[in-house]
Amino acid sequence: MKYQIVVAGFGGQGVVFLVKVLSICAGKKGYKFLGTENHGMSQRGGSVSSHIKIGDFYNPLIDYAQADLLIGLDKDEAILNLPYLKKGGKVVVNADEFPKIDAEIYAIDANGLAEQGVFDAKGLNVFMLGITLEKVKDFPFSVDEVKAAIEEINPKFAPKNFEILDKAIEYAKNI
């Protein structure tokens, strides 16, 4: 099992939360896990990208043309991270439209949906994870595994996050 994911966004969007969720999922399934994230200057609204490597890896950084999946919490940040994606890889991105490239692209205008009140904008990260769970067939974790990880990180907010996750999955079924 080898699976590499780049999560791209900016400070405050909850990129690091997703890293934690996926690391717990991996741990519970007995997969090796390495992830890295940017701190410091990036916390002040700058780009935050995280690399997640599940399986037999020895270094946390993903190199160009290696990622199986790119989750973009922001359109520009997703575009900036495209070099990491392998040919034919998958992109789940918060954008109304996205450049047409040789990859499987799921562009969802999540900002628009949040503005319409479909979900709380603070849960954007979880919403995009829900879209991923429904659309990306080779994603290594199931909905229940992701929920168990969310519960472990913060049981108090778990019900609210589950609600957002379920909404995203329902939404993704219809597109």
Place this chain on the structure above:
Amino acid sequence: MKLTLMGNEAIAWGLIHSNTQMVSGYPGTPSSEILTTVQKIKKDLPIYAEWATNEKVGFEVAYAGAIAGVNAAATMKQVGLNVASDALMSASFIGNKGAFVLIVADDPGFNSSQTEQDSREFARFARIPVVDPATPAEAYEFTKLASKISKHFETPVMLRSVMRVSHSREIVDIDEGFKFQEVKGDFQRDISRWAAVPRAGRLKQAYEQLDRLDKIREYNYKELIEPKIKELKGTKNLIISSGAAYGYVKEVLEELGLDIDLLKIDMPYPLPNDRLKELVKKYEKVLVVEETYPVIEEEIRSENVYGRMSGHMHQVDEMNKERVLEALKKIGFYEGENIYTPAFEPHDAHIRKPNLCPGCPHRDMYFAIKKVFRPKKSIYPSDIGCYTLGINLEGIDTVLCMGASVSMAHGFSIADKNKTVIATIGDSTFFHGGIPPLINAVYQKAKFILVILDNSTVAMTGRQTTPERENPEVDLKKVVEGCGAEVMEYFYKPDINETINFFKEVKKRYEEIDKPLVVISRQYCVLDKERAKDFLPGIFATVDEEKCVACDVCTTQFVCPPMHYNEKHKIEIDPLLCIGCGVCITGICPTDAFIPRSEK
């Protein structure tokens, strides 16, 4: 017990699981979470885990503990070690009774630092052993190893981490059912050992140090290197690597399908040089892959050893697999294609620069300073912290190292008398390194303005507490007055006119006096949940598009993240980012285009 840990958290567990009773240091990315994690997980254990005013102070507090026989550690980032290096150079002669682990996190690639110096080089310079973990799980094991070696050989031992270890996450198997064993500190008087005075005692210790290094070299070979050499297959060529760099090499070899012996060095100094040179002779070519300086390469240099010094590895910036691949090509270990060539190029994407947070008072201060002290007639030295982002507002001319704003303000005031020097520094940075230069400036009768941006937190590195916050008996104003400077105190208001008027008063006073004038601005950090609510008025802004003339004043002079041009080329405020400080409404815009959202 298996836990998913960040490298810095793994180091913290390693400290506890080696009975470390004293930990001190100073925050700095990427090292800060080590000490805060110890604070979080120590629970009722008898561990002193507290920040110090700077790295040198933290080192010395912890080191005294190690002299008194308890296990101790100091944590810092690589530039912090520059500050603590005075203490280190003597400590390496004197040694310790309890373990003393010096934890330094390097930042290859300048991710959040002004240098990418290799602290292993510092360990070699100070003649202390250094261990170099590759991943968080190894960081946990190596912390315990460093503690063991330090206690056994009575020498400080460095644990050198890098950003990709400190800020990585991995599933780490930590010791189950560990029982912490408290040791009561018991200082044993031994003046000839503990008092580092010239000359006889030092001479003796210098010989002892060489002897000790030879023993550690032997330990390094027997315990750490020989078992790995036994596993080598004897291919034509060899790669030697250490730390995070090892992970890149291992993956590249697998991904390219290359069968080349790979030797991982856990302790890059001191090395059993002679034995390694023997090993190197058995191979045709040897490539050394390490980050960031050629430490191992220099130690084992021979005709068939290649790396940075031979020009085969890249010279600066962070390692990546493409760089390893290129080196393999250059040296002739690989002839195929570059599998790390991007399949897609990023095009037409907006790059997001780090910026001061919406509502951050630092922004007002730089805006007002520039209004009152015009750029053509002023020099703006600054310092290291969040406020360094004032560089986006062009409110900063120089940044050097912690505390240098004060001494450089002094220097500029002597060299360029036609300009007003107005420097900025944070409260934590002032306590760290700003006090001696302020005393010097008063002592030498300098004339400049120093603005201490007091938000009572170390904001940049995760809001660690400052001395004054933790114990109000440390009185910033009294400290500055005690240095002999004149103080003007400002109680921040989210109204730009108030701030500008205050600086007009500052300018008046500056012209009247002949000594350093220190402004203490009592403000807050918007991320500081405890205090921010008392400062934020909750006045959210929007734009009257008819008034906006797209003059760029707000986007270049104020630079608040929610402000951006829309498709009509009018300024727009992102309602999700605005936190309601209301400052822009009070007079940033020359045409008064910012208005309260409630009025629209």
